Structure formats: structure tokens, C-alpha cells
Amino acid sequence: xxxxxxxxxxxxxxxxxxxxxxxxxxxxxxxxxxxxxxxxxxxxxxxxxxxxxxxxxxxxxxxxxxxxxxxxxxxxxxxxxxxxxxxxxxxxxxxxxxxxxxxxxxxxxxxxxxxxxxxxxxxxxxxxxxxxxxxxxxxxxxxxxxxxxxxxxxxxxxxxxxxxxxxxxxxxxxxxxxxxxxxxxxxxxxxxxxxxxxxxxxxxxxxxxxxxxxxxxxxxxxxxxxxxxxxxxxxxxxxxxxxxxxxxxxxxxxxxxxxxxxxxxxxxxxxxxxxxxxxxxxxxxxxxxxxxxxxxxxxxxxxxxxxxxxxxxxxxxxxxxxxxxxxxxxxxxxxxxxxxxxxxxxxxxx
Numbered sequence: 344x345x346x347x348x349x350x351x352x353x354x355x356x357x358x359x360x361x362x363x364x365x366x367x368x369x370x371x372x373x374x375x376x377x378x379x380x381x382x383x384x385x386x387x388x389x390x391x392x393x394x395x396x397x398x399x400x401x402x403x404x405x406x407x408x409x410x411x412x413x414x415x416x417x418x419x420x421x422x423x424x425x426x427x428x429x430x431x432x433x434x435x436x437x438x439x440x441x442x443x444x445x446x447x448x449x450x451x452x453x454x455x456x457x458x459x460x461x462x463x464x465x466x467x468x469x470x471x472x473x474x475x476x477x478x479x480x481x482x483x484x485x486x487x488x489x490x491x492x493x494x495x496x497x498x499x500x501x502x503x504x505x506x507x508x509x510x511x512x513x514x515x516x517x518x519x520x521x522x523x524x525x526x527x528x529x530x531x532x533x534x535x536x537x538x539x540x541x542x543x544x545x546x547x548x549x550x551x552x553x554x555x556x557x558x559x560x561x562x563x564x565x566x567x568x569x570x571x572x573x574x575x576x577x578x579x580x581x582x583x584x585x586x587x588x589x590x591x592x593x594x595x596x597x598x599x600x601x602x603x604x605x606x607x608x609x610x611x612x613x614x615x616x617x618x619x620x621x622x623x624x625x626x627x628x629x630x631x632x633x634x635x636x637x638x639x640x641x642x643x644x645x646x647x648x649x650x651x652x653x654x655x656x657x658x659x660x661x662x663x664x665x666x667x668x669x670x671x672x673x674x675x676x677x678x679x680x681x682x683x684x685x686x687x688x689x690x691x692x693x
Contacts, residue, residue, distance in 0.1 A: 356385035360609025367501035370398035391591030421447020501616035505598035529605035531563040537627035553580030626665040641676035
């Protein structure tokens with residue numbers, strides 16, 4: 344008797360780093376449901392993240408930027424994907440345009456939630472119950488289950504795999520000591536300043552940690568370089584790595600860290616997916632919606648009456664939800680995660 348052919352699934356991925364990390368929970372769920380090959384249609388920047396997910400066979404580059412409609416380009420992409428003969432497409436974004444390529448590819452089963460008049464574009468159309476599925480990751484996982492089926496309990500957390508060869512190269516290229524444990528700071532907040540812990544607080548925390556014998560790695564993109572300079576000023580134990588690494592490098596460096604301190608950002612989700620002890624700082628956003636998925640997390644959120652407001656800038660002009668989270672409270676959170684004990688046990692921090 345011939346073996347059943349392996350299912351081939353195309354996932355149309357999200358456009359944000361944190362969401363792409365959380366999508367790994369869906370990929371894990373699909374693999375647990377039976378042998379399958381998973382390809383992910385995604386922005387080019389996300390390929391290093393997908394390469395560190397063993398569940399993903401390959402990433403397929405979306406040739407259009409975020410927000411571009413590009414009907415002709417989507418038609419061309421869909422016709423190219425038709426040669427793969429996918430059995431199913433799962434569309435994670437809620438936009439109409441994100442459902443076009445699977446339709447043009449002739450994929451028989453096209454799964455996703457209702458949104459932007461996608462009737463006909465998707466034929467396995469689900470109604471989103473936001474109360475039953477409050478977290479983004481739950482919504483992703485639900486699309487990998489039959490309609491109406493309960494989520495797996497517990498559902499799998501993302502777990503990225505670092506590249507050890509690249510870790511060695513990065514230590515050498517960036518001049519990072521191997522004999523002192525590191526705490527990674529992620530001060531960036533692409534969404535807006537209402538999600539950014541004050542830079543003087545990061546700087547004060549850096550002074551405390553370097554005084555305890557740690558080195559501090561400030562991580563982020565080129566836009567975060569100036570902020571990282573502020574944090575690193577007058578403290579030789581703080582390394583400004585913002586803009587000096589690619590996204591895949593950031594994954595591999597975070598895997599070496601003894602701990603991380605982060606705003607609610609994409610790199611926060613990367614650190615959680617590497618199971619690094621993490622202090623996650625929330626201001627205008629909510630840990631109930633997009634929590635870091637790890638057991639080694641301490642959440643710092645004041646839960647003021649005015650938060651979460653989900654605004655890019657503070658409507659009241661004071662950003663107390665972040666300003667009033669003190670460096671001392673973050674030090675205490677690190678202590679509760681056993682970071683000092685890990686430093687003593689690890690010796691090198693690697």
C-alpha cells in the first residue's frame with residue numbers, strides 16, 4: 344500500500360518580528376497534527392528568523408512591501424506558487440490583499456479569519472471570537488486546528504534555534520568578552536515612545552549591572568543607535584551593538600545572554616523564544632494580548648487607570664506607566680529570575 348503523501352502547507356506570515364516569532368506556535372501545532380511540509384510567505388527581513396525554526400521547510404519572499412497592494416505582482420507570485428501544489432494555505436494577516444496569492448496559486452483549501460471582505464478569497468473562513476482567543480498567538484494556533492476545535496493544552500511556545508558558528512564569529516567581530524556574563528537591553532520601540540522605558544532608566548540599570556560584574560549588550564537596529572549611545576555613555580561595560588548586527592545575529596547573541604531587559608518589542612519575543620530569563624516592560628500595551636511566551640519572564644507593568652491605551656504617544660503627556668517603573672524594581676525582577684545565581688553557576692555566562 345502506498346504511503347500517504349505529505350501535506351504541503353503555505354502560511355502567509357505576518358509583517359512584524361514579534362508576530363513572526365509567535366507564528367512558530369502555529370507551525371509546531373501543524374507538525375503535531377501530522378507530517379507536513381511548511382513554507383512561509385513572508386517579508387525578506389524575516390528569513391533569518393524562519394531559518395531558526397526547524398518546523399519551516401523554507402521561507403518564500405513576499406516581493407511587496409508592507410501596505411503595498413500590487414495586484415499584478417501578487418498574480419505573478421500566485422502563479423509561481425501554483426507549481427508547488429500546496430494542499431492548504433493559512434493566512435495570518437487580516438487584510439484582503441494577503442489572501443490573493445493563495446487564490447491565484449489555486450490552493451484548494453484557504454484558511455483564515457473573516458476580515459476586509461475576504462468572502463470567496465478564503466473558503467475555510469473562520470469567525471474570530473476575541474474573548475475566547477484574547478492573545479495573538481492563540482489566534483494563530485487556532486487556524487492550525489479544525490474549525491471549532493479547542494486549542495491544544497498547553498499550546499506549544501516558540502523555541503528558536505541559535506547558530507553556534509555565528510555566535511563564535513559575532514563574539515570575535517564585535518569584541519565581546521567570553522569570560523563575563525551579559526545582560527541584553529532592547530530599548531527600541533518601533534511602534535512609538537509610549538512603549539519605550541526611559542533611556543536614563545536603562546542607563547542607571549546598566550551602571551548597576553556592570554557594577555555587579557556583567558557586561559551589557561544594547562541591541563536594536565540602526566534607528567536605535569543614538570538611544571543606545573545614551574545608555575552606553577560613560578560606561579565602558581556597556582556595548583552599543585545597535586545597527587551593527589542583522590536580525591539573525593541578534594537571535595544568536597540573545598541566546599548567549601544570561602538575561603534580557605526589553606520593552607514590548609519584537610526582540611522581546613525573540614528573547615522569550617530562546618528561553619532567556621527576561622524582564623518585559625509594558626507601558627501603553629498589554630501583556631494580556633501579546634505576552635512573552637516563556638516560563639522565565641518577569642512582567643513589569645503598573646496597570647494604571649489610563650493604561651493600556653495602545654497609543655503611540657502618551658495622550659496625557661506624562662508616560663507615568665513607564666517613568667514610574669524604577670530601575671531598582673527591574674533589578675529586583677532580575678533577582679527573582681535567579682540571574683545572579685545563573686551568573687555564578689555559568690561562570691562565562693554563555
